[in-house]
Amino acid sequence: MDLYLYMDALSADLHFFQQAIGLHEQRAQVLSTNIANADTPNYKARDFSFETALKNAVGKSGSLRLPDTSLDLTSKRHIAATAQNFNILQMKYRVPFQASVDGNTVEMDVERTAFADNTVRQQAAITMINGRIRAMTTALTPN
Amino acid sequence: MSLSIFQIAGSALTAQSQRMNVAASNIANADSVAGPDGKPYKARQVTFQMQPLGTNFHSHPIGGVGVTRISESQAPDRLVFDPKNPAADAQGYVHMPNVDVVAENVNMISASRSYQANVEVINAAKSMMARTLTIGQ
Numbered sequence: 001m002d003l004y005l006y007m008d009a010l011s012a013d014l015h016f017f018q019q020a021i022g023l024h025e026q027r028a029q030v031l032s033t034n035i036a037n038a039d040t041p042n043y044k045a046r047d048f049s050f051e052t053a054l055k056n057a058v059g060k061s062g063s064l065r066l067p068d069t070s071l072d073l074t075s076k077r078h079i080a081a082t083a084q085n086f087n088i089l090q091m092k093y094r095v096p097f098q099a100s101v102d103g104n105t106v107e108m109d110v111e112r113t114a115f116a117d118n119t120v121r122q123q124a125a126i127t128m129i130n131g132r133i134r135a136m137t138t139a140l141t142p143n
Numbered sequence: 144m145s146l147s148i149f150q151i152a153g154s155a156l157t158a159q160s161q162r163m164n165v166a167a168s169n170i171a172n173a174d175s176v177a178g179p180d181g182k183p184y185k186a187r188q189v190t191f192q193m194q195p196l197g198t199n200f201h202s203h204p205i206g207g208v209g210v211t212r213i214s215e216s217q218a219p220d221r222l223v224f225d226p227k228n229p230a231a232d233a234q235g236y237v238h239m240p241n242v243d244v245v246a247e248n249v250n251m252i253s254a255s256r257s258y259q260a261n262v263e264v265i266n267a268a269k270s271m272m273a274r275t276l277t278i279g280q
């Protein structure tokens with residue numbers, strides 16, 4: 001096994017958590033937008049399903065999804081090959097429990113709970129990726 | 144990239160403190176019979192609007208909030224019957240500002256609660272980033 005394969009195995013191991021942490025980050029941005037616009041008339045709160053987004057990001061049955069790639073064509077006889085990224089974040093509007101008169105659908109308790117939940121889950125993902133890194137470092141250390 | 148959380152929540156802090164300033168100005172001038180133009184003070188109100196950032200999640204922009212304009216209330220002046228007052232009109236009424244002090248207090252409470260919520264977002268984002276920086280240590 002050459003070095004490239006080692007590196008590939010390492011990055012494949014970390015890919016799942018990397019995607020998860022990135023998505024938590026994006027969800028925190030969306031939720032902070034909702035909280036910032038809690039008093040903006042006609043603002044509609046939005047969110048995405050973390051589960052669906054992570055499934056889309058890592059591919060079905062846990063296999064890694066290819067990143068956006070296209071092959072360089074250096075000859076006319078090459079066949080164009082592309083792997084397209086599709087919309088992994090399916091943003092949706094939140095349905096309010098109680099609609100407000102100014103058309104704003106942000107409910108502060110819902111958003112704050114979601115934000116806190118998202119923060120804790122991101123910290124959990126970071127704890128786990130740290131565990132993986134520590135395990136790999138242990139495996140790579142001689143003696 | 145994650146700095147945009149600070150931008151988003153920071154813009155809300157600015158907007159909410161502007162709203163608080165306007166409410167404070169209204170309450171302070173609730174009895175100002177004459178403003179700089181010689182007319183009674185008019186209550187002011189901020190208008191919030193979402194301000195999308197560059198990052199665009201597939202036609203669902205995210206972003207902060209900003210004050211787009213400050214408008215004057217069109218409510219009628221509060222009339223106080225006081226014929227001896229030098230500012231009284233021919234009927235003996237003094238035109239007082241159209242400030243609704245109770246509504247301004249409510250506005251102030253709402254602004255300070257929203258401000259707090261955004262401060263908490265900034266604190267949470269700060270600890271998330273500090274935690275992220277510990278990956279691999």
